[in-house]
Amino acid sequence: MILLDTRGLDHPIPLETAFQAFTKLHGSEVLHMIHNREPLPLFDIIANNGGRHYAYVDDDGAWHILITRDGDVDLESHRV
Numbered sequence: 001m002i003l004l005d006t007r008g009l010d011h012p013i014p015l016e017t018a019f020q021a022f023t024k025l026h027g028s029e030v031l032h033m034i035h036n037r038e039p040l041p042l043f044d045i046i047a048n049n050g051g052r053h054y055a056y057v058d059d060d061g062a063w064h065i066l067i068t069r070d071g072d073v074d075l076e077s078h079r080v
Helices: 013-023 038-049
Strands: 002-005 030-035 052-057 063-068
Touching: 002 013, 013 030, 013 038, 013 063, 038 052
Parallel strands: 002 030
Antiparallel strands: 030 063, 052 063
């Protein structure tokens, strides 16, 4: 799993950084992005480029976004 913590970064750096990391994913790799808010534009970009995501909020209010290119990966099982 590749961890990308974008909390504290100003727009558009989190989106750009996450997309760049997504383009480098191979096979069943999973990108775990942590962000301050729900990155809705990123979800569309990922879907339009053949990826999938699963997002949830932790008890501290941080968003966790799990991203992969592999349709067989169970993203919910990667939840921390």
